[in-house]
Structure formats: C-alpha cells, structure tokens
Amino acid sequence: MLLEKILQSQGFGSRKQCQSLIQRGLVKVNGEICDQLKTQFQPQDLEFQVGEHRCRYREHVYIALNKPQGYECSHQAQFHFSVFQLFPEYLRERGLQTVGRLDQDTTGLILLSDDGRFIQASTHPKKHVDKEYWLKTADPMTESQIQQLQQGVELRNEKGIFQASSIQQMNDYELRMTIHQGVYHQVKRMLAAVGNKVTELHRHRVGELELPTDLAQGEWIYLTAEQVQLAISRRES
Secondary structure, three states, rough: EEEHHHHHHOOOOHHHHHHHHHOOOOEEOOOOOOOOOOHHHOOOOOEEOOEEEEEEEEOOOEEEEEEEEEOOOOOOOOOOOOOOOOHOOHHHHOOEOOOOOOOOOEEEEEEEEOOHHHHHHHHHHHOOOOEEEEEEEEOOHHHHHHHHHHHOOOOOOOOOEEEEEOOOOEEEOEEEEEEEOOOOHHHHHHHHHHOEEEEEEEEEEOOOEEEOOOOOOOOOOEEOOOHHHOOOOOOOO
C-alpha cells in the first residue's frame, strides 16, 4: 500500500495532506525518513512516525480510557470538556466513538473504537454485557433497598424491570453493583427509585475487562485482541 494511503487510513488527513507530510520529511518508517511518494509498504503491524507521534498501523482501534470527572462522552460537549480532547487529532479524525456513555461526573472505564460493527454489537440490548460500578450514596443503604435493587425496579419512561445482577455492600454508604442494561442514568435512577441518591459513581468493569490498576484518570491504552474479547464477554453466574 502506498505510504500516503496508509497515513490517510490512520487519520493523518486527506491524501494531499499526507503527501505533504511525506514530502516535508516528517514521516519515518523503521526509524528512517521516507520522503518518496511512490514508496509502498505492507501495512500490517507497520511501525511509523509522523512528527512526534509514534504509531503502529491498525485497521481498527480499540481503546480503554479511565475517564475523569468533568468530561462528556460527546464530540460536541456543551457544558464540560469532551473526552475526545484527551486523544490526539489523528485518532479523532479516523472516527473514534465511545461505546456507550458515562455521565460527566462519572469516572472509570469507558471503551472507544472506530469499528462501527464492534460498537453496535457491544451496545445492542440483547448483548447483555455486564458493567460493574462502585458507588457511594447520600444515605446509608438499608437491607430493604438492597433487596429492591436485586429484585428489580421500574424506571420512569422505560420499559421493563431494571435489576442489579449482583450487589456487594462494602459499608453503609458504599456498594459494588453490576448491571447488564444501559439506559440513561440507569444506576442513579435505580438508587433514586429505592429512595436513595448516588453521590459518587465509578465504572470498574465492562464484560470481563477490568480497569487496569496502573491507568491513571485521563490516560488511555490500546486494547489487545484478547482484551477486546474480554470486554464483550459475559461473566458466568
């Protein structure tokens, strides 16, 4: 594949913009400047550098982000920062999207990709991928409230019953709760439905993929093929 087409597929601009990058000597392949437009490479796992950006060719990208507070999962954030500001422009340009959403005040694991099939499959209601949250409440949790969450509650303007797949009470004010649906503000609305309020919310796990302990808030990593499979796997009861 022509080098300019490789760069274009990885989000480095239009064909003319990629040609300009090459001609200006800003592209290195295997550590050497490549300024010839007609040069071709086998793209699979090709390592290259554009300016200060060191990259490896990826047909699609699959990313895990440790989302901080104050960021919206939208390209057109209205009241806060956009999570897409945490990524280099070349990733934004190749169509990076979040897999589902987290509220601006919710922290933790969120997946992103430019693979439309993966996003659609991961977010389809029939997929029932588990999502584990760690949360704090305004008032002490009662045994009755725990039982209601396990049995399921109704949410206004939503069809069906919404229940926690599992609940682990850490102390009077802290829970680890797993859900498999993904409607708007679900965890907060479920707690409100049983007469309590979420004051802090953090997503720790999606499918079988846990948030890496060494991934600081605002940092992200590319997922391996194995990690992608973990993210869409269901935990056995």
